[in-house]
Amino acid sequence: MPKRIQFSRNGGPEVLEFVDHDPGQPGPGEVLVRHAAIGVNFIDIYYRTGLYAAPSLPSGLGLEAAGTVEAVGEGVTGFAPGDRVGAAFGPLGTYAQLQRIPATKLVKLPDGVSFDAAAASMLKGLTVQYLFRQIRELKAGDTVLFHAAAGGVGLIACQWARVLGVRLIGTAGGPEKCELARKAGAAEVIDYRGEDVVKRVLELTDGKKVATVYDGVGKDTWAISLDCAAPRGLVVSFGNASGPVDGVNLGILAAKGSLFVTRPTLGTYAATPEQVEPSSAELFGLIASGAIVPDVSRRYPLADAGEAQTALASRVTTGSLLLVP
Template structure:
């Protein structure tokens, strides 16, 4: 028997249960990982609340973890028992002592990267990789806007942009988070609890606005993001931290300057084992080189997953959160 976090109904953190379960045996193309560290990400609150539907009840939770291969299916060839591995693209169920996942979702973890770093950076790092290197490839000296710059994804984005010579303007909700984003490489920071984001962007860009806005907040920042874009600019709406964007009027895009909008997901980029490993290799190279530091990790015991969700939903966290079995 092993332990895991599950939920039987949608709701707040209180629906999360710490229970015994019997790990399934790997199918021909599966890998069973003994977790050493588990990543906690905002997307898990969407599944828990019902914004994203769970496949069935009771449901496991979590998509990201790092550990050792405990068993492999008969057709798995690229990893073996005992290998150090990391995963970040599901399926649900990572919040547990062990996790069964398709071999195609597994990447090898370099020896120089700890399990805690791997679990803290895998999903968030892959997200920044596809945002900055594939959805819209940012260029040196370019000025961009990134919402929630002090969060787990934002902290990595600040460092990655800085390493590429890009001027990242980050939005945050407090002076503490502003300091955190600046420390991690943001060029400028806007505290939206005190400042008008659009006005500050105009001031910081000498009235030009920005060519791209990366928005993981959603409903609360939708209009603001559009208003910060230059002519034919791109809004990359990659998350719903404040709720889903609904009722979109395409005519608004014309009125505000023939704007573009995309709603990307990691699965559309890490859609083959080869693509996943290549993206992961770039993330780990950034960490190994010191360009992206993963040192602001907040740890909770696996049994305290509900507490971790309470802190995350209350926006009282900075950096990355992990669970430790």
């Protein structure tokens, strides 16, 4: 019997259950996928804890995976058994050996992209794609600040910035993480454990600050992000690794220099195949060329999903974590 991770109530890692689960044959418009590698992301923790609401309980978990098509349902075109595919757009349930997924939520993997690379980069890489290419299209010579530059999203962002000729100033905790971000392509890295981030940004920009701040950390870095944005600059708050930002007084944006703020999600920028296809093609092209190399720092058996999430939540990991079905 195939296995999956599910949860029947919200809470800590202890609510995760490793259970038998037969997804059945694909229905109309669906594809049955056998996962080969599964990505672990902060959004999975948000669903587990209840910060984001699952459609119903008990629920599967996970949004990112790569594997092989086992069967296709009625009306499905463009996919066939044996095709290599990746998923990052739902529904919940990638923490599983087998999953039924709507065909509209899948993309084919090119030959130059391995299962591990896809599972380590689809959600994170497509996040960077919309951050850098859609919210505000970055140009060579731009200077930006990117928090958690040694994390899974951050390391892809560092590499993508280098491709674009963007000067990325990263933040990371500790010398090892700072060096990792620097090697990935960050022009400068600030160790937030021992340095004043705002002061260093002022020094590195000759007092001008940056036009765009990318903040996937949330509560702990919100005030810092506002102080690092130049007048009429943009703060992109795209994650809640330290907890959600709440109690925002809009008057602060005026006081800090008529700032702009957005709280985007990948689901909005990758809602349809027409949106997903060019974004994923750009990401996969960079991976296949070697310009972006997804960093897989740790692999865990599927049954140890709770341990993987605990490691991710500790914010001591670097790169991407994978589950092996």
